[in-house]
Amino acid sequence: MSELLFWFMTAMTIGSALIVVLHSNLFYSALALVVTLFGVAAFYVFLWADFLAGVQVLIYIGGILILILFGIMLTNKISSVNISHSNFHQGIAAVIVMGIFSILGWMILKTPWLHIVQQEPSQTVGRIGRLLMTEYLLPFEVASVLLLSALIGAAMLSRKAN
Amino acid sequence: MDQLQNYLFIAAALFSLGLFAVITRRNAVAVLMGVELILNSANVNFLAFSRFGGMNFNGHVFALFVIIMAAAEAAVALAIIINLYNNYQSINVDEASQLKR
Amino acid sequence: MNIFIEYSLFIFFLPLAAFLINIFFGKRLPRHGDWVSIGAVLFTLALSMAMFAGMLFSYDPDFRVESSFTWINLGDFNIQLGFLVDNITITMLLVVALISSMSHIFSIKYMEGDPLYSRYYAYLSLFTFSMNGIVLSNNLMLLYMSWELVGLSSYLLIGFWFAKKSAADAGMKAFLTNRVGDIGFFIGIMLLFTAVGSVVYSDIFTSVADGNLAGTLLTMAGIGLFIGAMGKSSQFPLHIWLPDAMEGPTPVSALMHAATMVAAGVFMMVRMFPIMTPDALVFVAYIGGFTALFASTIAITQNDIKKVLAYSTVSQLGFMIMSVGTGAYVAAFFHLVTHAAFKANLFYGSGSVIHAMHHALHKKNDHETDPQDMRNMGGFKSRMPTTYRAMLVSTLAIAGVPFFSGFLSKDAILSGSLSFANHHPEHFLLPIFGFSAALLTAFYMFRLIYMTFHNQPQMPELIGEIHESPKEMTFPLVLLATLSFFIFYTLPYFNPFSDHGWFTYVIEAKTSLVHGAPSAHAIAEGIHHSHLSAMIISVLVAGLGILLAWQMYLKKKLSAERYANKFSTLHRLSLNKFYIDELYARFIYTPVLKLADKIAFLDWDLYDKYVVDGFGKFTEWFSDLIGKMDYDGLDQGIVDGAGRSVHRLGDILRNLQTGRLQNYILFALFGVILIVIVQTMV
Numbered sequence: 001m002s003e004l005l006f007w008f009m010t011a012m013t014i015g016s017a018l019i020v021v022l023h024s025n026l027f028y029s030a031l032a033l034v035v036t037l038f039g040v041a042a043f044y045v046f047l048w049a050d051f052l053a054g055v056q057v058l059i060y061i062g063g064i065l066i067l068i069l070f071g072i073m074l075t076n077k078i079s080s081v082n083i084s085h086s087n088f089h090q091g092i093a094a095v096i097v098m099g100i101f102s103i104l105g106w107m108i109l110k111t112p113w114l115h116i117v118q119q120e121p122s123q124t125v126g127r128i129g130r131l132l133m134t135e136y137l138l139p140f141e142v143a144s145v146l147l148l149s150a151l152i153g154a155a156m157l158s159r160k161a162n
Numbered sequence: 163m164d165q166l167q168n169y170l171f172i173a174a175a176l177f178s179l180g181l182f183a184v185i186t187r188r189n190a191v192a193v194l195m196g197v198e199l200i201l202n203s204a205n206v207n208f209l210a211f212s213r214f215g216g217m218n219f220n221g222h223v224f225a226l227f228v229i230i231m232a233a234a235e236a237a238v239a240l241a242i243i244i245n246l247y248n249n250y251q252s253i254n255v256d257e258a259s260q261l262k263r
Numbered sequence: 264m265n266i267f268i269e270y271s272l273f274i275f276f277l278p279l280a281a282f283l284i285n286i287f288f289g290k291r292l293p294r295h296g297d298w299v300s301i302g303a304v305l306f307t308l309a310l311s312m313a314m315f316a317g318m319l320f321s322y323d324p325d326f327r328v329e330s331s332f333t334w335i336n337l338g339d340f341n342i343q344l345g346f347l348v349d350n351i352t353i354t355m356l357l358v359v360a361l362i363s364s365m366s367h368i369f370s371i372k373y374m375e376g377d378p379l380y381s382r383y384y385a386y387l388s389l390f391t392f393s394m395n396g397i398v399l400s401n402n403l404m405l406l407y408m409s410w411e412l413v414g415l416s417s418y419l420l421i422g423f424w425f426a427k428k429s430a431a432d433a434g435m436k437a438f439l440t441n442r443v444g445d446i447g448f449f450i451g452i453m454l455l456f457t458a459v460g461s462v463v464y465s466d467i468f469t470s471v472a473d474g475n476l477a478g479t480l481l482t483m484a485g486i487g488l489f490i491g492a493m494g495k496s497s498q499f500p501l502h503i504w505l506p507d508a509m510e511g512p513t514p515v516s517a518l519m520h521a522a523t524m525v526a527a528g529v530f531m532m533v534r535m536f537p538i539m540t541p542d543a544l545v546f547v548a549y550i551g552g553f554t555a556l557f558a559s560t561i562a563i564t565q566n567d568i569k570k571v572l573a574y575s576t577v578s579q580l581g582f583m584i585m586s587v588g589t590g591a592y593v594a595a596f597f598h599l600v601t602h603a604a605f606k607a608n609l610f611y612g613s614g615s616v617i618h619a620m621h622h623a624l625h626k627k628n629d630h631e632t633d634p635q636d637m638r639n640m641g642g643f644k645s646r647m648p649t650t651y652r653a654m655l656v657s658t659l660a661i662a663g664v665p666f667f668s669g670f671l672s673k674d675a676i677l678s679g680s681l682s683f684a685n686h687h688p689e690h691f692l693l694p695i696f697g698f699s700a701a702l703l704t705a706f707y708m709f710r711l712i713y714m715t716f717h718n719q720p721q722m723p724e725l726i727g728e729i730h731e732s733p734k735e736m737t738f739p740l741v742l743l744a745t746l747s748f749f750i751f752y753t754l755p756y757f758n759p760f761s762d763h764g765w766f767t768y769v770i771e772a773k774t775s776l777v778h779g780a781p782s783a784h785a786i787a788e789g790i791h792h793s794h795l796s797a798m799i800i801s802v803l804v805a806g807l808g809i810l811l812a813w814q815m816y817l818k819k820k821l822s823a824e825r826y827a828n829k830f831s832t833l834h835r836l837s838l839n840k841f842y843i844d845e846l847y848a849r850f851i852y853t854p855v856l857k858l859a860d861k862i863a864f865l866d867w868d869l870y871d872k873y874v875v876d877g878f879g880k881f882t883e884w885f886s887d888l889i890g891k892m893d894y895d896g897l898d899q900g901i902v903d904g905a906g907r908s909v910h911r912l913g914d915i916l917r918n919l920q921t922g923r924l925q926n927y928i929l930f931a932l933f934g935v936i937l938i939v940i941v942q943t944m945v
Contacts, residue, residue, distance in 0.1 A: 184928060185929050
């Protein structure tokens with residue numbers, strides 16, 4: 001049962017990712033991105049990262065994607081600017097990307113991965129919180145500074161010229 | 163199937179698609195969306211290794227940080243794009259070529 | 264070193280030194296350097312007289328000194344510088360030195376004022392040097408080299424006034440005719456050399472004496488040598504150059520073409536007599552005899568005083584050659600010596616006359632009249648007494664009148680021919696040639712004397728200006744006239760009718776070394792037997808000749824014109840030298856020149872034009888091609904092409920710089936793929 005679900009999730013994610021990449025209408029791409037991110041969240045759940053699945057939905061979809069949508073809507077001319085590069089260019093890019101994918105895939109298959117047996121953790125949030133406060137305190141603080149600077153920067157950038 | 167390789171493949175596929183979007187799309191926002199895809203694929207990778215590598219929570223923390231960073235970046239990027247649009251009336255990446263001779 | 268050899272070295276090299284000094288520095292010396300040459304030749308004369316005295320003191324017919332050293336070594340052949348001094352050499356040296364000195368002195372006045380005065384004396388010295396070389400040589404190579412040098416000097420001196428075309432042509436004619444003779448000469452030398460392996464006389468003589476060299480080969484060699492003599496001594500058919508050689512100055516004519524150079528041929532024959540086969544000698548005799556008669560038939564009609572003397576020389580040389588042919592070679596040499604004296608004298612006399620005529624015509628501003636034509640002369644006897652008397656003495660000598668030297672020598676020759684005919688009756692023509700020529704000789708020589716010095720002057724306006732020549736010119740005349748008397752050759756005997764004397768004692772006839780040839784003794788016997796008859800006939804013949812001339816030209820009893828008209832064809836033939844020159848021109852010169860023209864056409868218009876120029880053109884075309892290859896191919900194609908292709912490559916690669924980030928990302932990814940692939944491959 002979970003296997004079926006897994007494969008369905010995979011299909012949904014990859015499929016919507018394709019739409020994101022290929023669709024000419026930017027708005028539909030953004031919406032497909034939403035679906036993709038939901039799919040990724042589902043994967044997080046499969047990977048016993050429940051907290052991160054929540055974070056993903058909340059911040060990514062709830063924050064970033066809304067931002068993107070606003071961005072799309074603010075920069076008008078949706079229908080006229082959506083055309084990708086020429087077919088030739090797309091073709092070459094496709095080939096190269098296929099190459100990258102095949103390299104990655106071959107690497108994945110070739111590597112003798114370690115097989116460690118473990119069980120599902122009881123709780124994740126507490127563990128993450130403890131790590132944040134002990135080992136990763138500095139990155140945590142830096143991250144907050146980063147957010148602050150991003151905030152200020154974005155505000156500054158979008159000011160109207162005097 | 164709960165195998166590491168599957169998740170890695172999915173991550174690789176997402177990465178490739180994101181890359182394709184970055185390379186190919188002309189609209190700046192579309193490029194940004196591609197970048198988000200790439201970041202997400204990296205996250206999936208982190209968590210997959212975290213789970214199949216002895217349930218190490220370092221992966222989780224790192225993925226958290228990636229999400230934080232993605233948010234900041236998206237904000238700034240969109241600010242730039244809107245600025246670009248206001249000044250040049252176009253967000254076609256090809257047309258943003260004033261620095262090129 | 265032997266005193267004779269030492270003197271010979273001086274005699275040999277002094278005139279050479281004089282030549283070199285005069286030719287390079289003559290113009291700058293005082294008096295244009297004539298004293299250099301004259302000094303050299305007088306010194307040579309002194310040495311020759313000393314050697315002559317030495318010869319008379321030792322009075323040995325077998326006297327002989329030889330010395331040589333290797334001058335050029337060419338492996339198995341070397342050219343010796345060798346001297347052979349025997350009685351013949353000494354006598355000949357004296358003759359050459361004496362006549363050469365006389366010419367040098369005579370020329371002081373004769374060539375006075377000539378712009379090329381120093382060069383003239385240089386050439387005279389060159390001639391003296393070469394002539395001495397012929398006389399002193401002990402081998403055929405040095406002889407040949409001196410022979411050629413003599414020919415060269417002759418060319419230079421005949422054509423001395425080269426601005427005059429006839430003189431230049433005459434010089435060329437003399438040299439070329441000589442060369443024709445020299446071909447035969449050289450063949451003869453080569454035959455001897457091939458057979459014997461050496462060119463030294465003594466080696467050749469030894470070889471013949473041993474019988475190694477005989478028969479047809481020896482005859483051929485002998486005839487080859489004789490052909491050289493034919494050229495040099497102007498025998499028929501190579502006689503054509505001597506009359507033309509009269510274009511040269513008269514002292515030159517006296518020296519070369521009377522006394523010495525032309526005598527070189529006879530001298531060589533006398534030297535080579537011991538190896539001449541009887542067959543060769545017969546050939547020699549007929550050529551000589553025929554020439555003697557032939558030349559005298561031409562001399563009787565000539566009007567130019569020097570031409571008469573020239574033909575006379577040819578005729579007398581013919582006598583000498585005939586004498587060698589009949590075996591009486593000592594007589595030939597005797598005549599050579601006496602002829603040198605009286606013929607040179609006759610030439611000096613004619614020179615004196617021509618000199619006087621020149622002056623007279625110049626005074627009268629007459630540049631048309633020929634000063635050498637006897638028809639313009641006449642009555643000079645009273646005006647030029649010394650010249651007249653000297654010439655008269657020499658004419659008596661040449662005509663063969665007793666009490667003079669010529670009588671003795673000519674008589675010896677004629678008895679030789681008579682004796683030969685007695686022994687070989689089939690050769691009866693030879694004495695006939697000889698005596699007829701003697702008759703004609705007497706005739707035309709007295710004709711000359713009468714026309715020039717007797718009768719009324721043919722140009723009365725000139726006669727006032729004719730006067731005797733200066734002492735530098737009359738001194739040789741007197742000296743040589745004195746030597747034309749018999750006495751100097753018959754001492755210590757005083758018989759004018761016999762040639763016994765020092766000459767015939769020291770110059771002894773040697774037996775021919777050829778097997779089967781008559782011995783010298785036998786020949787001498789024969790001559791002795793015929794001596795009386797020859798003498799009588801020759802006196803008769805001489806008297807007859809003089810009588811005819813006397814009647815025709817002095818007494819005018821017989822009219823020369825009437826006889827000329829009666830025998831007009833013969834007269835015309837004689838006057839025009841039997842048209843020999845014209846025949847040669849028509850049958851020899853013209854065809855050869857035409858052939859030369861044709862060959863020149865082949866060479867010039869065909870070969871030069873097509874092959875040589877064609878080669879040039881081909882090279883041009885080829886270098887053009889290479890140039891194109893280099894310029895268009897290499898330079899443009901490769902060198903410039905490299906530049907251009909880089910340019911184009913740059914143009915293409917420029918397109919990579921799109922300025923678009925997305926393209927750069929693409930390239931970077933491509934690079935990543937490449938690196939991975941390469942990594943896995945390696």
